[in-house]
Amino acid sequence: MASSNTLSPTQFLQQQLQEIVTLLEKQQLEKSLVERGPIINHDLVEAVLNKQQQNRLQEKFDLLHPADIAYILESLPLDQRQIAWDAIKIDDDGHVLLEVSDAVRQTLISSMEAEEIVNAAGKLNTDEIADLAADLPKRAMLKILRSLNNKERKHLNDILSYQENQVGSRMDLGMIVIQDDLNLKAVAAYIRKLGKLPKHTDKFFVVDQHGIVKGILPIHRLLTHLPVQSVADVMISDFVHFQAGQEIAEASRAFERYDLISAPVVDSDGRLQGRLCVDSIVDFIRDKTDEDMLAKVGVSEEEDLFSSVWKSAKNRWGWLLINIATAFVSTRIIGLFEDVILQLVALASLMPIIAATGGNTGNQTSILIIRSLALGQITPVNKRRLIKKELTLAALNGTLIGFLVGFLVWLLYRDLALAAVMAMAMFINLIVAVSVGLAIPLLRYKFGKDPAIGTSVMLTSITDSMGFFIFLGLASLFLIHRV
Amino acid sequence: MASSNTLSPTQFLQQQLQEIVTLLEKQQLEKSLVERGPIINHDLVEAVLNKQQQNRLQEKFDLLHPADIAYILESLPLDQRQIAWDAIKIDDDGHVLLEVSDAVRQTLISSMEAEEIVNAAGKLNTDEIADLAADLPKRAMLKILRSLNNKERKHLNDILSYQENQVGSRMDLGMIVIQDDLNLKAVAAYIRKLGKLPKHTDKFFVVDQHGIVKGILPIHRLLTHLPVQSVADVMISDFVHFQAGQEIAEASRAFERYDLISAPVVDSDGRLQGRLCVDSIVDFIRDKTDEDMLAKVGVSEEEDLFSSVWKSAKNRWGWLLINIATAFVSTRIIGLFEDVILQLVALASLMPIIAATGGNTGNQTSILIIRSLALGQITPVNKRRLIKKELTLAALNGTLIGFLVGFLVWLLYRDLALAAVMAMAMFINLIVAVSVGLAIPLLRYKFGKDPAIGTSVMLTSITDSMGFFIFLGLASLFLIHRV
Numbered sequence: 001m002a003s004s005n006t007l008s009p010t011q012f013l014q015q016q017l018q019e020i021v022t023l024l025e026k027q028q029l030e031k032s033l034v035e036r037g038p039i040i041n042h043d044l045v046e047a048v049l050n051k052q053q054q055n056r057l058q059e060k061f062d063l064l065h066p067a068d069i070a071y072i073l074e075s076l077p078l079d080q081r082q083i084a085w086d087a088i089k090i091d092d093d094g095h096v097l098l099e100v101s102d103a104v105r106q107t108l109i110s111s112m113e114a115e116e117i118v119n120a121a122g123k124l125n126t127d128e129i130a131d132l133a134a135d136l137p138k139r140a141m142l143k144i145l146r147s148l149n150n151k152e153r154k155h156l157n158d159i160l161s162y163q164e165n166q167v168g169s170r171m172d173l174g175m176i177v178i179q180d181d182l183n184l185k186a187v188a189a190y191i192r193k194l195g196k197l198p199k200h201t202d203k204f205f206v207v208d209q210h211g212i213v214k215g216i217l218p219i220h221r222l223l224t225h226l227p228v229q230s231v232a233d234v235m236i237s238d239f240v241h242f243q244a245g246q247e248i249a250e251a252s253r254a255f256e257r258y259d260l261i262s263a264p265v266v267d268s269d270g271r272l273q274g275r276l277c278v279d280s281i282v283d284f285i286r287d288k289t290d291e292d293m294l295a296k297v298g299v300s301e302e303e304d305l306f307s308s309v310w311k312s313a314k315n316r317w318g319w320l321l322i323n324i325a326t327a328f329v330s331t332r333i334i335g336l337f338e339d340v341i342l343q344l345v346a347l348a349s350l351m352p353i354i355a356a357t358g359g360n361t362g363n364q365t366s367i368l369i370i371r372s373l374a375l376g377q378i379t380p381v382n383k384r385r386l387i388k389k390e391l392t393l394a395a396l397n398g399t400l401i402g403f404l405v406g407f408l409v410w411l412l413y414r415d416l417a418l419a420a421v422m423a424m425a426m427f428i429n430l431i432v433a434v435s436v437g438l439a440i441p442l443l444r445y446k447f448g449k450d451p452a453i454g455t456s457v458m459l460t461s462i463t464d465s466m467g468f469f470i471f472l473g474l475a476s477l478f479l480i481h482r483v
Numbered sequence: 484m485a486s487s488n489t490l491s492p493t494q495f496l497q498q499q500l501q502e503i504v505t506l507l508e509k510q511q512l513e514k515s516l517v518e519r520g521p522i523i524n525h526d527l528v529e530a531v532l533n534k535q536q537q538n539r540l541q542e543k544f545d546l547l548h549p550a551d552i553a554y555i556l557e558s559l560p561l562d563q564r565q566i567a568w569d570a571i572k573i574d575d576d577g578h579v580l581l582e583v584s585d586a587v588r589q590t591l592i593s594s595m596e597a598e599e600i601v602n603a604a605g606k607l608n609t610d611e612i613a614d615l616a617a618d619l620p621k622r623a624m625l626k627i628l629r630s631l632n633n634k635e636r637k638h639l640n641d642i643l644s645y646q647e648n649q650v651g652s653r654m655d656l657g658m659i660v661i662q663d664d665l666n667l668k669a670v671a672a673y674i675r676k677l678g679k680l681p682k683h684t685d686k687f688f689v690v691d692q693h694g695i696v697k698g699i700l701p702i703h704r705l706l707t708h709l710p711v712q713s714v715a716d717v718m719i720s721d722f723v724h725f726q727a728g729q730e731i732a733e734a735s736r737a738f739e740r741y742d743l744i745s746a747p748v749v750d751s752d753g754r755l756q757g758r759l760c761v762d763s764i765v766d767f768i769r770d771k772t773d774e775d776m777l778a779k780v781g782v783s784e785e786e787d788l789f790s791s792v793w794k795s796a797k798n799r800w801g802w803l804l805i806n807i808a809t810a811f812v813s814t815r816i817i818g819l820f821e822d823v824i825l826q827l828v829a830l831a832s833l834m835p836i837i838a839a840t841g842g843n844t845g846n847q848t849s850i851l852i853i854r855s856l857a858l859g860q861i862t863p864v865n866k867r868r869l870i871k872k873e874l875t876l877a878a879l880n881g882t883l884i885g886f887l888v889g890f891l892v893w894l895l896y897r898d899l900a901l902a903a904v905m906a907m908a909m910f911i912n913l914i915v916a917v918s919v920g921l922a923i924p925l926l927r928y929k930f931g932k933d934p935a936i937g938t939s940v941m942l943t944s945i946t947d948s949m950g951f952f953i954f955l956g957l958a959s960l961f962l963i964h965r966v
Contacts, residue, residue, distance in 0.1 A: 008729055009737040010859050021864050067740035075860045077868055099740075188706065197703040199742060202685060219702060220680040223671060246491055254492040256769065257550035257582075259682060259762040261744060278761050279742040285765070286739065289772040290854065297846045305855055306868070309875045313883075316847050316876075320840060320884060327839035328891070334832040335895075341824070341831050348824050348831035349817040352838070352947060356810035357803060363780045364799050371773065372788055376493050377558045381504050385560055385789070392792045393799075400796075401803060408811070412818075464835060 017072050020060060024080045027053040057087035066092055070099035073108070077306045082111060093120035098128055103304035105135050114140040118147060126152045127172040127274070130159040158273070167251050168244035170284065171265045171274030174198030178231060180206045180214050185227035187217070200277040202261040206235045212270045213241060241266055244273050248284055253376065255281045292452045298322070319457070326461030330355075333465050337472035343480050346413050347472060353405060354425060354471045358433040358463035361397070365390050365437030366459055370451045373441060387438055394434035398427035421478055425471040432470070433463045500555050503543060507563045510536040540570035549575055553582035556591070560789045565594060576603035581611055586787035588618050597623040601630060609635045610655040610757070613642040641756070650734050651727035653767065654748045654757030657681030661714060663689045663697050668710035670700070683760040685744040689718045694754045696724060696747050724749055727756050731767055736859065738764045775935045781805070802940070809944030813838075816948050820955035826963050829896050830955060836888060837908060837954045841916040841946035844880070848873050848920030849942055853934045856924060870921055877917035881910035904961055908954040915953070916946045 007015065030049050061069055061084075069088060073081050073096070085108055088096060093112075097105055097120060109117065117140040121129050126148070133141060133156075145153060155173055162168030176197065178187055187204070191197065204222075206215040215235035225234050241264045242251045254260070255278060262277045294303075298319020303312060334341075334351070341348050369386075372378045378386065406423030410416060440459055441451035490498065513532050544552055544567075552571060556564050556579070568591055571579060576595075580588055580603060592600065600623040604612050609631070616624060616639075628636060638656055645651030659680065661670055670687070674680065689698040698718035708717050724747045725734050737743070738761060745760045777786075781802020786795060817824075817834070824831050852869075855861045861869065889906030893899060923942055924934035 008726065008733055009723060009740075010733045013859065014862055017862060018864065065741060071740070071858075071860070074858075075862060075865060077865065191703070191706045195707050197707070200685075200744065201703060202683075202744070219706075220674070220684060223674045223702075223705065224678050224680070240492065243491065250491055250493045256762075256765055257492075257554070258548065261683065261685070261761070278744070278765070279739075282739055282761070282765060282768070285768055285772075289768075293772075293776075293850060293854070297843060297850050299847050299851060303851065305851075305860060305865075306872070309872055309879060312872070313876050313879050316844075316880065319847070320843055320880070323839045323843045324836060324884070324888060327836040330835040331832045331895075334835070335829075338828045338832060342828050345821045345825050345831075346818075348828075348834075349814045349821060351831075351834070352813040352817070352951075353807060353810040355835070355838075356806045360780060360803055360806045361799075364782050364802070367776060367780050368782060368786065368788075371776070375554075375557075376496065377554070377788060379497055379500060379558060381501065382558060382560065382788075389789070389792055389795070393796050396792060396796050397799065397803070401807070405807060412814075468835075 013068055013071055016060070016064065016068065017075055020057065020072055020084060021076070021080070023053060023057055023060070024076075024083055027083070054087050057084060058089060061088050061092070066095035067099045069096045070104075073100055074104050074305065078107065078308075081107065081306070085111065091123060094122075094124040094128070094132075097132055098124070101304070102135065103307060105132075107304060107307075109135055109137070114143060118143045122147065125173065126155040127159055127174075130156055130169070133160055162244060165248055166244065167242045167246045167248050167265055167276055168273070170248055170280040171244065171276050172280070173274050174201075175262070175264070175272075175275040176201060176204045177272060178204050178206055178217065180208055180232045180235070181230070183228055183230045184222055184225055184234060187231060188222060188227065191222075200262050200279060205264050205272055205275070206231055207272055211272055213264050213266055213272050215239060216264070239263075242276055243268065249288070249374070250376075251276060252281045252284055295453050296456050298457075322457060326457070326464070329461065330465045330468055333468050334472065337468075337476060340472055340476045340480050344418070344475065346415070346418060347475055350409065350422060351468060351471065353422075354429055354467040355464050357401065357405075357426060358429045358467040359460045361394070361430050362433035362437035362459045362463045363456060365394075365434045366441050366455050369438060369441045370455065373445050373451055378442075383442075390434050390438055391431070394430045395427075398430035401430065402426040417479055418475075421471070421474045425467075425474050428470050428474075429463070429467045432466050433459075436462050436466075496551055496554055499543070499547065499551065500558055503540065503555055503567060504559070504563070506536060506540055506543070507559075507566055510566065537570050540567060541572060544571050544575070549578035550582045552579045553587075556583055557587050557788065561590065561791075564590065564789070568594065574606060577605075577607040577611070577615075580615055581607070584787070585618065586790060588615075590787060590790075592618055592620070597626060601626045605630065608656065609638040610642055610657075613639055613652070616643055645727060648731055649727065650725045650729045650731050650748055650759055651756070653731055653763040654727065654759050655763070656757050657684075658745070658747070658755075658758040659684060659687045660755065661687050661689055661700065663691055663715045663718070664713070666711060666713045667705055667708055667717060670714060671705060671710065674705075683745050683762060688747050688755055688758070689714055690755055696749055696753060696755050698722060699747070722746075725759055726751065732771070732857070733859075734759060735764045735767055778936050779939050781940075805940060809940070809947070812944065813948045813951055816951050817955065820951075820959060823955055823959045823963055827901070827958065829898070829901060830958055833892065833905060834951060834954065836905075837912055837950040838947050840884065840888075840909060841912045841950040842943045844877070844913050845916035845920035845942045845946045846939060848877075848917045849924050849938050852921060852924045853938065856928050856934055861925075866925075873917050873921055874914070877913045878910075881913035884913065885909040900962055901958075904957045905954070908950075908957050911953050911957075912946070912950045915949050916942075919945050919949075 027050070031046060034045050034049065064072075069092065073084060076084055093116070097108060100108065112120075114137065117136060121132070121144045124132070129144060136144070145156070148156065159169060159171065176191070176194075178190070202219055204217040204219065205213055206217055208214050214232070215237040216239045217231060217235045221234050240254055240258055240260060242254070244265050244267055255263070260278060262275050264272055265274045265276050267273050299316060303315050369378070402423035405426050406419040409422045410419035413419075436459055440455050444451045444455065510533070514529060517528050517532065547555075552575065556567060559567055564587075576599070580591060583591065595603075597620065600619060604615070604627045607615075612627060619627070628639070631639065642652060642654065659674070659677075661673070685702055687700040687702065688696055689700055691697050697715075698720040699722045700714060700718045704717050723737055723741055723743060725737070727748050727750055738746070743761060745758050747755055748757045748759050750756050782799060786798050852861070885906035888909050889902040892905045893902035896902075919942055923938050927934045927938065
């Protein structure tokens, strides 16, 4: 962790990375020197040198936070990453695995023996094991399950039974639970006996004898109220809590709205199941925005900066093929009008303007809708108003931009009829683009799909082909004098 | 705040919104009935009805958290929003203004008298006033400054002296500072006397007599250590802290890495200036991703869902015009080859495929680079490897996709030369697209600009025009038999 007064946390990290890369390169250099050199007992010398370097690496890693180690591993190419990973002491393995990205985690786990994985998992809580579970080989997972006691195994199964987008899958069990019939003195004594509080403990959860959550006791109330007061008197009984089956996206909005640090997770009867903490929420927000951003261009979130070229290439094909397929639709639509283009070749030159404005306008509308849907701001009450507003705006912009582009076309080609067709096509095109920009996310949302994923490519494909059809169709109606 | 066991936080909010809309619509209906009806003393009756409705609205708002009120105001059309805003009691005004989006805040503030604004600000801390400052009219701001005492005025000026992307602009002053020569008993007595801790107090900041931060004392250590122990013995002296002038993006990465709740902000001498809390970090991450997403299509983040059509239209012009301008470049490039297209009109049909694959490939590369830059994973050490990998990948995908598209073109037109030109164009186009996708974000970053903003539109404009040039240029070289 950053402790020097002069370096920022990132500078500190990059310095550590630089030092480790230097160590690794020295090791590789020495190895190649020994192999090429005149020494007879290669293997022995190499082993000694290796051991020295491993020790030096180990010393460096011992001083670093698991998150810092994760950053360094992610920034190392595959060969160096493997050497560094071997140098990290077993105790930290599990925590480092938790911190690295999914793609890098897979490269690390694939080099570990089942036994090593079980040892690494041994240092983790059940909720942490749950986070890793999807990436662990089946054999290792079975061994881990066998190493747990009954209660832990039940917890692990509980968490794993929830889907990735549900609160239950991100809850942890590191909460302090107290009975509502205690007084503060007893609570203080209990805490003192525990000796240590779980991370992010800003409040205790108060339950009755059936395990039903009755209230929360913020930790500072323990400091600011008299020891003789009872928990039931001091606790807050109007508090935010979540159902384990609820969507994590919704919980994250509540964390943002109410500035929460932790909150209880309950089952449908109100019984305490676990807690949700702000660090999981921050991870979720980051994961979701990264995923949305990468999905928009068809890069799987799992791409490792240094995965093999072949793996990366495959990762990006899906979207490229979809793009080519949709572009072929445009191609066939233009193909319908090839005789029109032959009579007025300027049409071919002007097509990119139609595609650009349609795509841009449609995306503006759809992104505003996607964001408002995510914020929960679109309700049956205001949806109609919103649609009306966007369509009015399309008509207004269509008129203005239509005139502007028509004028530019007239300047280029001095052809009034062509300019008029361009202006008309622009107007209709913007109305169509906004309609599609409204329809796709609203329909996807209605049918329970994530409106952020795939909207952009569908939209652009529709606005492109519709745009070409409108423009070339109008041209063939008004500009071409059939023989 | 959500307290019912059966409703999720969002369902609760939407229910509240629905009830308030019903109240507002009833009020508008009664008003129009009175105006059309046979009653002579319109004004009086209206005033009485109005008062009743206002009271009912006020009662509803009194029960809601400022963040909930903000959500409801954002979801209301302008006319209803104004009536609702008038019903919110003065005490809450300031906190609601803090919670609403920038665009909605402007609509609310524009309807307030300077005196009302000063009253609203009177309930806020100086760091909260700093958050509002940019949106307040000058006259109101001067009055607020006059109402502060010297210390508060200095704090406010300190915070306002930092830029929006610096840690100092988001720090708050709600921290508990203790001297390192106390013992825990004295600290506990001090806390008990305070009676209340600021939100998000998970630790106390320990300073020496010069105000230099020496360590942090997590609140739970107060509960788990003996009262006779001294602060200096129990505190943690290796802790994460930030410089006030540091970039907030960097601080947010450190919060994520180390799962922080709060951290001290210091000046260059290590003197305590304030603290940074996780809620500000969550807001920053959300703001930044929203801004990036909206900026990508040229919608200013400040667009209010219900702002006037005219205002929204203007908001979206900038980007549309840039798109049209860049599309005109493509237009002129295609224009250069109009005689080529006349000889082989299939070229016009095939252009969209070139544009689609180039844009998509370039965006895939640039988004990976932008993300890695944001994570601080691109260092001088690994940059060369990364560039080499992306270019190898472009050559691989260019070959494969080139063959595929060439084959499809052959199927469509049964013209082997045309198919070969298409495949060649695709190969060169992907290399160009990846080079541009690498160059733009890396250069923007090098020159201190945000690589996420504007990259996509620049990239698409270059890949489009270069793609057309390569495709049509190759066609004119190899396919056209000049007379």
